[in-house]
Structures are given as C-alpha cells and as structure tokens.
Amino acid sequence: MNNLVVQKFGGTSVADVDKIKNVADAVIREKRNGNNVIVVVSAMGHTTDYLVKMAKDITDTPSPREMDMLLSTGEGISIALLAIALQSRGYDAVSLNAMQIGIHTEDKHMKARITDIEKARIEKELNAGKIVVVAGFQGVTQDGEITTLGRGGSDITAVALAAILNADRCDIYTDVDGVYTADPRIVPTAAKLDEISYEEMLELAQAGANVLHPRSVEAAKAHNVVLRVRSSFKLNDKGTLILGVDKMEINKAVTGIAVDLSQARIVVCSVPDRPGTAAKVFSALAKENISVDMIIQSYANKEHNTNDIAFTMNSDDAGVAIEILRSLKDELEFSEVEANFDIAKVSVVGAGMIGRPGIASKMFKALAEADINIKMIATSEIKISCLVDKSDTQKAIRILHDTFELSDGSIFEVTGGLPIS
C-alpha cells in the first residue's frame, strides 16, 4: 500500500483520556499529511498492573492461558477509546483486536511469536479511508486461543504490520525523544543520534538501553522496516531513525555507550579441568531457561589443573542459578560458587568500529587511567563490554563519552533522557 505509516504508542502515551486525545492529534497529523495510517496501541498506563494484581490476589500462579485472556482486555480498552477520540474529531476510524485482524502466533502463552498476519481486514478498512487502530501485544493461535507477545510486544506488532503491509515508515512513539549516545542523566552532554543502525541499536538495547526491545529491532532488521523512535510529546522532533547500516553514513567508530545494571556475576571456583564441564554447567542453566550473557573461563590454577568459570546473567535469575550450580557440586567437584550483584556492564557500541583497530585498547586504557578495575571483558563485532564495580558506573560512562568524543555538537542535538534498566 502506498503512503502507509504505522504508528505505535506505548502505555504511558495512552495512560489517561487526555493523553489519548494527544495521541489522536499525532495520528490526525499523519493522516492530514496524506498518509494511510495504522496505529498500534498498548494497554493504558497502569491497566496491566491492575489486572495482574487482581489475578495475584487470587493465586500466585495463575495459568498463562488465562493471564493472556485477562491481559488482552487492556488493549481492547485503549483501542476503542482512541477510535472514539479520532471519530469525535471527525476522522473515520475503526479499532480491531488480534482476533478480528488475524494476527496469528505460535501456540505459546505470555511470549508468543507472530507467525503471520492476515491483510484482508486491514486493507479493506484502509481502502475505505479509515484510520485503523490495532491492539498491540496480542495474537491468536490457529485454535482461536488468545496469546500475548511478552515484553516489547506492541513494538513487535507495529513492526510486523509495517513489514507485511510494506509501510513506508514505522514510528515508535515513546516518552523519550530518541536514542542517545549515553544516559543524559549520567552524561549531561549526551547527544541524541539522528540515526543508528539495527545492529548498533541491538547492542545498545541488549546492554540496557530500554527504548526498544531487541525483538522488535531484530524483526525490523529482518524485514528491512525503517523505524523511527520519537517523542509523543514533541511532535515536531524527528527523533532517531533506525535503519540498515548500508543506508547510513558512518563517520564515527563509536555511536554510543550503554549500561546494564541488572546483571549479576557468578563464579564457579576451582573446577577440575575435564572435557564437558562447561557444557554441563550451561546446559543445566539453559534447562531452567536462564540466559547467560558474558562468559569467561580462566586457568586459575595450573598446578591443580582447575578453572574458574565466570559468567553474568540477569540478577533476577541468580538465586535459581546458584541453587542449580550447588546441586552439581559433587558431580563437578568445584570448590564453591560466588555471586556478585554490585557490578555494571558498560559497553561502547558502533558499527564504525568494524575495520578500525584500537577501539578496545583505547577503552581499556581510558578506564585504567581513571583507576577503574575491569572484572570481565566481552566483545562482538560492533560492541566492547567491560564489567566494572557498580560504584564506578558513572565515572566510566563519563570518561568513555569524552574519550570517544560523543558530544560533538555539530552532529548531535543534546536534550531529553534515556532510561537505564
């Protein structure tokens, strides 16, 4: 479809009736620009919390199937109210839930993946000149069961619609006005990026920049959907474009700095060096669905031929992980399990570092000169991460921001804020 724009508004953007009216303004603006408009909305602000609380007041372990039935009502409310707001302004609009559209997902509750979206109903409404208001976050299985897409689900819905309907743009409206080189609350000179590649955004997102869930960036990358992250409150601000690295002009090695304060480090100490030991450790964790991030295996003691195996994970999972590991103690014959929650993962990210050696050493040197101890290092093609003491976080970010000259005012605008998980 020509001139098709998909807009997505999150829960804070539709938190109350007044905010829904503001969203209607942003939608009407695109419509008046001559575009066909699909709007994807999440549940209103605290609706989801309210619904979860009621379920938890009944039992601590509600079934995922019924939780999906329950939570999907949240977007049912917000889409109807937005359609009413658009109609009250004289625009033809229609709200549609996942069953009505046919947003098909796999048969898995609370974090289903979209398998297919039927185009017929949406195209019919768009062809009739209507603004189509779509319930984000929800889907339906082949058997007519309601599913939800998990964290970042509404973004996924928006990207999937943009991909399948070949939209010109997918605008993700949030309470921040774009993607920044670092958290402006920590680095006052942090600069908003005009554009960033999918790959860089993925590294930033996984390292804790909560603007977009990695799944939606991955989906956008896979289907070549151009995303724009922009503010629901500053409609004239262009935000940050997220697009293929081939479409970008890269003039810096490092695009931004990300911090993840949600990790814990676990060290399995003095494990006898036998084949298959690491596999046993990590498959035991995988069986409990625990994702491990940075991993380092080091020869701690050559004399006794033992290793230390150190890795990081979300600190929420650390308790279970420690239990699992302790249950393996007799089998693996390690000495003990250590856990450290006072750590931060600081990463520099940039598609421009490919083919430019020296970025890592520059980072390590800068941190060393500031007396910051690096506990672990991990690298990918476009990211270098260092694990440091949590108390060093702010200093590390500021120093790296200066070191890689991320505040260059000639390129970047400095405003707003970016949350850290």
Place this chain on the structure above:
Amino acid sequence: MNNLVVQKFGGTSVADVDKIKNVADAVIREKRNGNNVIVVVSAMGHTTDYLVKMAKDITDTPSPREMDMLLSTGEGISIALLAIALQSRGYDAVSLNAMQIGIHTEDKHMKARITDIEKARIEKELNAGKIVVVAGFQGVTQDGEITTLGRGGSDITAVALAAILNADRCDIYTDVDGVYTADPRIVPTAAKLDEISYEEMLELAQAGANVLHPRSVEAAKAHNVVLRVRSSFKLNDKGTLILGVDKMEINKAVTGIAVDLSQARIVVCSVPDRPGTAAKVFSALAKENISVDMIIQSYANKEHNTNDIAFTMNSDDAGVAIEILRSLKDELEFSEVEANFDIAKVSVVGAGMIGRPGIASKMFKALAEADINIKMIATSEIKISCLVDKSDTQKAIRILHDTFELSDGSIFEVTGGLPIS
C-alpha cells in the same frame, strides 16, 4: 448433553476478587454434584460504568460500534479471573469469549439479538471435563464485529446456551433470593414464590420487577428453558423456579403485585376526532424508537367532537416525546400536551385469573375503598394494571396484597428483598 447446568452471575456477584472467589464456590458445588457446568458472567461491578465514563470524557456521542468494542472488555476481565479462581481450587476451567465460542448475533450494536451459537468449542471443553466460563452480554456478527446484547444481556446469553445445549437447568444468581409477591420493602409480609410461570414473570418484569429482563424470560419461554432465580449469597436457598404454566400447580388467581415507578403519563388534549390521528401520534413516536405502554383514547368532549389521547412511557423518553408531539400541533389541531411524572403503575398478575371473573372488579373496589384514584386502567389476560398517584403507591400495594391474600405462610417463605426500578 446430560447433567448440564448453566449458571449465570451478574455484575454485583463478581464485583471484586473476594466475590469472584464466592462465585467459584457456587460453581464448584454444582460440579461436585456431578454436573457439567457452564458459567456465564457479566462484567465486574463498576467496570462498565468506568468504561462508559472514559468514553463520555472524550465525547457525548461515542459510536455504538466502538462502545461495543470497549464494553466487551469488561466480561473479558471477569471470565479470566473466575477461571483463575477455579483453577486455583484445583478445578479444570477455561474462559471463552463470544468470538471464541461463536455466539453469533445480528449486525446491530448495543442491543443485538443472538441468532445462533456454535456448540463445538463448548462441547469439546465440557467433554474434557472442564468448567466452561463464558462471557455474557457479548456476541459477534458474521463479519467478526463485536456486538453487545443490551440490558439483561448476560441473562440472554445464559438462556440461549441452556436452550441450544439442552441444559437441565439455567440458574440465574442475583442479589435477591427469588421472586416475591410484592416488594418486601413496601409489604413486610411479601412472600417469596416457589414457582412462577413465564407469562406471570413477564408481566411482573415489564411492570417493574427488576429480577430478570423480559427478553430473557421470553427466550426461556420460547425454548422451554427452566430458569431458577436464586441468591449468590445463600447457596442453600432454592430461589424461585420459572417454568411453563403447564408444569405448575395453580391454586391462586393472583400470583404477585408489581409496581413501575419509572413511567410518565402524557395526555394530548382535545384532538379533533378524525381518522388516522392516533396512528400519526404513535408512528411519530415509534420513529424515534419510543415505546408506549398504556394507551387510552377517551371522548372528552362530545359537543366539539374531540378526544383526549393519554398514554404512558418510560419517563426518560418523555422529554423527546413532548417535543415530537408539539411539532405536530398545527397538523393535528390539538389544544395542548400535558405530562405527569408523579404516577405509579400498580399491577396484579396471575396465570390463575384466566377463567376466573371478578378479579378486576375486586381490585378496583379495594382501591376505591382506600380512596385511591385510578387514572388509567389496562388489562391483559393475566394482568390488570392501574395507574395511580405516586403518593398512593405504598398504600395501593399493601391493600392489594391483603385483598388477594398473598402472604399465605403455608405456601410462601418470607425473606429478602426485591428492587423496584
């Protein structure tokens, strides 16, 4: 299906999480009695009001299509929570909305009628031993549009399910414990009826006994579904059975007394007696969807050959009706339109009055002896209604209750309360 019971719980019965747990008790009780159980629930207490308020905060005239999208989320919440409550007690349960079941309705928003219900999904779940929790009040059109059934909609859903699945019983749980001979707040000796015929219940319902909406009684009558009105708070109380007159033992001419305080009387005064005048008046009202109840046309003045046309209607409609009538003044050449809101319609109802003459005269005589002026009279086969001054309401009910000996303790139990509209 054998041993199938349909239970229906209204908004006050599921008003909060604790009440939902109580409902789970009542459901489990039927299940443990060896029955297959379908539970129909309405939206939680004030959910509907809350949703309507948000829509009205946007516009006074939200579209019916979007209101149906909005309101249908209400039952989505209550069915999921009830299913969670049942599961937490160890019972297998599944919640289903109208789209999932296929509760098909005509293509009309906010007061659609059910045209058909698909049995497959419900039967599959019942056969798997599950308690099926169904969203009342909502339906879906052939085009996948969500509709709602209007007032009394959840009762209709329950009756329709009982009819189509051939249930043994359809229990309507309410905040009253049955149908009474009169409003116990007015007549302390009012007696709860053990059983009542569809026809009597219809007359009582239309005259203002708000226990059941007439539509659901009509549906039950049409499909011969035995209804039981009972209290959600007194599970040992058998309530009142509503069934075919052929299955009843009739031993009284009058079953009960009903009052309707929601009516207004309008009189179109001194209308020249010409053919077609009444038709013009009532078709003008019908065009605006205003239902008229009692109608009397009287020769007020034989000399000038004019009539007074008097009728009653819901007082909510009276304002519009008066406007419509005034716009016809020049055409119909009447003198004026009078409206009176201080009236009450008091009715005696009983299938037993068929073939027993003298009930009407006994009623009029009793009212006359009490100095109560009768302003209008209307009769059907099993009901006699008198319009009186609102201030005479309580006196009229008490006298009629005595006159027709409705407090016979040998037949009826006296407890509880019946609301008046």
